[in-house]
Amino acid sequence: MATGGGAHWNPQSQRWEWADQPPSPPPTGGGGGGGRGGGPDPVRNGKVLLGVALGAAVVGGCAMAGWLLLGDEEPKAPAAAPSASGTPDPSTGTEPNPEPTAASASASPSAAGAYTVVRDDAGFSVAIPTGWARSYDENGSGSFYRRPGDRSALVQIFRVTEPDGVGACELLRVSSQTLGANPGYREVSVEAVPGSSCELVYEYDSKESQGRRRGIERITVAPDGRRWALLAAGPAADGAAVRANLTAVVESFRPD
Structure with missing residues (x-):
């Protein structure tokens, strides 16, 4: 994985910055940066949506591919290639994409520790927690990253292929309804964020997370107008780390 376009962590602005953008001014007094809550994680029932551990769900005729985080079933490795809608296509082969090439690491003083910018063959670069790697034994579509053995x-990151006329918050509300099939599911919030984006925060009972899992899924719009789903999930008791991971992903994400 090559370093995604000169990405580096700016300790003064507390942000990821890139070679093609001017440096951010240092933070002013009292404001804190990155953490707003965390988000829940999708259910592993074979159908998942945009959530943190995802699969694909079809609701009201809208294919919410990859949005729901898979539940806690054993992975069906490797996941089938996504169709145009992002839903796993059983008619295609299941051979995983080659591993992304190595990337350089940049430390950030976040709750989750240092991050490494990686280049993914799906057509983007992004910062993930150092030591994490691409995971192929998943039921959902898109690119998954986890700590090996954990x-x-x-x-999770994947393209949103639903029509642009369907708003980001509307898509996430449908995603939340589908995630409601998870035991103990609770929607924490669905809120618009700057840049024509929206964010869903949720929690549910998860064997993988050994208790409650928090997921944060955000739909973001790339400069070329394409929409992407960016998701982070983890134990609800460590919600600050989930938020820090999502913040690093959002601020470093660069599609080709």
Whole structure:
């Protein structure tokens, strides 16, 4: 994985910055940066949506591919290639994409520790917690990252292929309804965020996370107008780390 376009952590602005953008001014007094709550994680029932551990769900005729985090079933490795809608396509082969190439690490003083910018063959670069790697034994579509040997937390990224006329918050509300099939599911919030984006925060009971799991899923719009789903999930008791991971993903994500 090559370093995604000169990404580096700016300790003064507490942000990821890139070679093609001017440096951010240092933070002013009292404001704190990154952490707003955390988000829940999708259910592993074979159908998942945009959530943190995802699969694919079809609700009201809208294919919410990859949005729901898979529940706690054993993974069906490797996941089938996604169809145009993002839903796993059983007619395609299941051979995983080659591993992304190595990337350089940049330390950030976040709750989750240092991050490494990686280049993914799905067409983007992003910062993930150092030591995490691409995971192929997943039921959902898109790219998953986890700490090897540990399924308690994850990062998932995939393209949103639903029509642009369906708003980001509307898609996430449908996702939340589908996630409601998870035991103990609770929607924490669905809120619009700057940049025509929206974010869903939720929790549910998870064997993988050994208790409650928190997921945060965000739909974001790339400069070319394409929409992507960025998701982070992990134990609800460590919600600050889930939020820190999602913040690192959002601020470092660069599609090709």
